[in-house]
Amino acid sequence: MPRTPSPRLVDVARAAGVSLATASRALSEPDMVRENTRGRVQEAVAMLGYVPHGTARALATRRTRTIGAVFPPVDNPIFAGATHALAQELAAAGYTLLLASHDYDLDAELAATRALVERGADGMVLVGLDHRPETLAVLERSGVPYEITWSLDGAGNHHCVGLSHRGASIKVAQHLLDLGHREIAVIAGITNNNDRARERLSGVRDALASRGLKLPAKRVIEAPFSVARGREAFVKLLERAPGFTAVIGGNDPLAIGALLEARARGIDVPGEMSVAGFDDIELAGELPPGLTTIRVPSAEIGREAGRRLLARLEGKTVPRVREMPAPLIARGTTGPAPKGKAWPR
Amino acid sequence: MPRTPSPRLVDVARAAGVSLATASRALSEPDMVRENTRGRVQEAVAMLGYVPHGTARALATRRTRTIGAVFPPVDNPIFAGATHALAQELAAAGYTLLLASHDYDLDAELAATRALVERGADGMVLVGLDHRPETLAVLERSGVPYEITWSLDGAGNHHCVGLSHRGASIKVAQHLLDLGHREIAVIAGITNNNDRARERLSGVRDALASRGLKLPAKRVIEAPFSVARGREAFVKLLERAPGFTAVIGGNDPLAIGALLEARARGIDVPGEMSVAGFDDIELAGELPPGLTTIRVPSAEIGREAGRRLLARLEGKTVPRVREMPAPLIARGTTGPAPKGKAWPR
DNA sequence: CCATGAAATGAAAGCGCTTGCAGTCAGGGT
């Protein structure tokens, strides 16, 4: 089937017997055009099956109605939720998401940022505070408004919507301390290039320190975020530094890995071992026992980042930093520290 | 800080003492330009911090180097994996992903498709075969190459990369039948607007039918894809049509919901009740017992869709339909049908 | 040292749409 070239606005104008300018206005500035005229234009549009040429419009208006987002692996459930919410929020306002994801690789992030800015993203969403300096420079220089998500910028240099990972992490650790635990292990995410993982880890350290306790290096293992890595890490901890009565996962999958492995080994949770996570993914509440964790409103973060960006594009000002709530959700995997000796008995 | 307007290519040309045309070629067609000249242009680029204006380039070349994808909820782990893989594949080729996601709403899908086509997507990725007729018409009329993912188009009208959901589902059901199960229940996904869910369900029906068995309506429940809904559905099945010895979930979260609920009620899996899922998400292999399921290579589907689209954009031809393997992964949640009476005993 | 064809460069015409500015036209005031 030989495709006739798609009709342009000038064809519509001709068919409607008006000028190009009027046709344009009839479509994008409807009430600058007499009702009657507008009708003729719309008929012509329908008749020809005209589809506006976004690129040309973008060149003329210097607006693409597109928002760029550079996320770490989108297949991490929490980023997936945020992506979905963000896309929905934007779509409702006639915007579209330009998405790039990387595997915690800052150079890939920089390249992606460049690509999105070049493509004319009207605004950008980044995750966290760890970036190549050029990444923010590119943004700054191009003048594209951006939002940092997940983390909070202490210095107040960036617009951001996130939470205090350290603060939340302290809550978890204190919860455990309050239950009488003194020997605590941590399965942290990979902290390199990941301020969230770092802050979560140091939150535990701080909480312990404030009660005069230490977190020995051998009680900390870093692992990529996944259930399988959580299991492995838990095994390693058991081998390398047994005697702990609670383990904190850098996120829920890691914690769930630890939980499953503990149960597989006949370790009673929470009788002999308490387990806590971070993020509150769906499964956390469904497992028996439910996983004690921090609820991170990831979809809400995505949505809010979108809202703020759209507001800023309309010239409104928004508070520079938006802190989201991140409550501790105490469920069944945490309980009083065992009386006697820690596992192994 | 007063931002000076970003430099254009003509500024670069001037700074390098060459014409606009030469500057353009130095950047996009390097070996049409003498080494020396090219060097001067590159210096100028670096000095001015020039960033190409993608929109203008797109208008001139009629290529945006952008691929549009319209997915059902990206927060479903399997779509998240595909999205990530697709984005990576595209990035490697200098392309970017324009993403829209919807909640199984065909009108939203149509709107999103229009939006992406208007924005000049060079290619499109859709999921499944259920669409508004206009959706495919828009694609057809605009001449944008597209790939249908997940499903296989029997009629061979579309390029697609996916699998036979019915076929895979038959494998699951036969596996159960071979284990001696005769009373089987299904927690299907919502089949409305979702050919995958429909095919999976009818695969079970077919398998039973081929052994002269029926799947009574009361043994089928549709539920949105989530662990919580899986639990609820399982409860309802138990109330409404007890006596089954195996339950098949329309996807893994549903099956996991059933599994957790069964265990919570003291039903032995697989001793008294077998459970099978579909998709093979990470957790399926980690739970004790491991979930029997169909392995759907979702990341690979995303990657392959990207590869095919890129190939077609280069003028190559690819086989119209690409069927991906979807093997049965038999794990611990399925076992021989209980000898005596089905649960409740 | 000059002619000669290939290689490199430049001029200019778009790509399809928006928008500032000027022109048109109908209707109201006098």
Place this chain on the structure above:
DNA sequence: ACCCTGACTGCAAGCGCTTTCATTTCATGG
């Protein structure tokens, strides 16, 4: 009947880059 106002509409100049075609430059061979 005439001028003025205000609402529409049309003209044409961009938006920033690519690309065709003509022109210039350059290295060779005669």
